[in-house]
Amino acid sequence: MTLDGTFSALADPTRRGVIDLLRRQPRRAGDLADELGMSRPAMSRHLKVLRQTGLIEPASDEADMRARVYRLKPEPFSALRDWLDEVELFWSGQLASFKAHAERTRKRSP
Amino acid sequence: MTAVADQVAVTVFVDVAPSDAFEVFTAEIDQWWRRGPRYRVAGTQPGVLHLEPRLGGRLFEEYREGTAVHEVGTITAWEPPVHLAFEWRSITFVPGETTSVDVRFTASGSGTRVTLVHRG
Numbered sequence: 001m002t003l004d005g006t007f008s009a010l011a012d013p014t015r016r017g018v019i020d021l022l023r024r025q026p027r028r029a030g031d032l033a034d035e036l037g038m039s040r041p042a043m044s045r046h047l048k049v050l051r052q053t054g055l056i057e058p059a060s061d062e063a064d065m066r067a068r069v070y071r072l073k074p075e076p077f078s079a080l081r082d083w084l085d086e087v088e089l090f091w092s093g094q095l096a097s098f099k100a101h102a103e104r105t106r107k108r109s110p
Numbered sequence: 111m112t113a114v115a116d117q118v119a120v121t122v123f124v125d126v127a128p129s130d131a132f133e134v135f136t137a138e139i140d141q142w143w144r145r146g147p148r149y150r151v152a153g154t155q156p157g158v159l160h161l162e163p164r165l166g167g168r169l170f171e172e173y174r175e176g177t178a179v180h181e182v183g184t185i186t187a188w189e190p191p192v193h194l195a196f197e198w199r200s201i202t203f204v205p206g207e208t209t210s211v212d213v214r215f216t217a218s219g220s221g222t223r224v225t226l227v228h229r230g
Contacts, residue, residue, distance in 0.1 A: 010230050097144050099122050
């Protein structure tokens with residue numbers, strides 16, 4: 001799993017929808033497809049991306065041990081938060097530098 | 111922050127007119143863009159950042175004396191002096207993977223509020 005992978009896995013609105021739903025509780029693939037108005041094969045492809053990125057994992061349904069549900073893995077989300085902090089730091093630094101340059105070269109006389 | 115934190119927004123107030131802010135941001139990008147390995151592919155080596163000023167233009171870094179290029183992305187919105195957007199690919203991204211950066215320039219008091227949003 002890489003942070004760029006996490007970021008791009010979450011670039012897709014359907015996959016963000018899946019994460020939002022799984023945040024509340026683990027769900028079956030079929031329920032996720034129904035809730036998000038997707039076909040099951042299409043949902044299965046999205047789940048595969050999320051699984052490969054390490055964002056979600058399969059588990060047994062507590063109510064029915066034979067059924068498989070998906071749940072969030074917590075680790076990538078804290079890694080993603082770290083990465084977002086880094087992106088924020090990157091742009092804060094850049095915009096400070098932009099501001100300094102703009103005001104040095106363009107500022108109207110006081 | 112949304113339920114899934116997949117974007118970063120940073121705002122800065124610049125005490126110049128929006129048209130000047132837009133011009134500096136785009137035409138002079140290489141002059142204010144920070145240097146060093148955190149900010150440039152060239153790292154500590156000399157490199158030049160170019161932004162082609164049009165829709166469909168490219169944002170790219172030229173380094174190793176112009177023999178190497180890292181294309182950051184294409185300009186997806188070009189509306190001077192209020193709005194600029196471009197794709198953003200880090201050198202570590204796999205092919206096809208991209209993120210987007212959206213920059214708005216809004217007149218505010220004696221200057222301009224610049225709001226940059228980086229989305230996954």
